[in-house]
Amino acid sequence: MSHFRHGLLLSGLGGLFVCGLLFGVAAWLVTSGVVRAPLPYRSVTLLFALVFGVFSLAEIPMMVFTMRRLVVERPGNMRPVLGLNALYVSFAAIYGLPVLLFTGSLTGGLALCALGSVRFITSLILVHEPAE
Secondary structure (H helix, E strand, O other), X not given: OOHHHHHHHHHHHHHHHHHHXXXXXXXXXXXXXXXXXXXXXXXXXXXXXXXXXXXXXXXXXXXXXXXHHHXXXXXXXXXXXXXXXXXXXXXXXXXXXXXXXXXXXXHHHHHHHOHHHHHHHHHHHHOOOOOO
């Protein structure tokens, strides 16, 4: 495994850890009663999950394309790409947390945060260092 692939794997795992940590804290806040969900309606949960899910999935090709272009343009961009990969994977929590905090739906929030795994897998499969 090349140095870049190893870094991509570690940065993606770091992003998954951050995503899981953010979800865990938000889930604890909701289940312990520290935060009361202002919109605990099933229809609102479905609407939020659908809208945020579409945005999260639509972002995947754009981010993969961006990381691929950054790697190809200059070899010096490999470190920023690794940081961008961690941010890209962990950003799934940004879509899942509003569903969890506003509606109190652990299932909806977890489903959107789980898209971090899809992001992680797509970056591992589709982002490569340039062939020498």
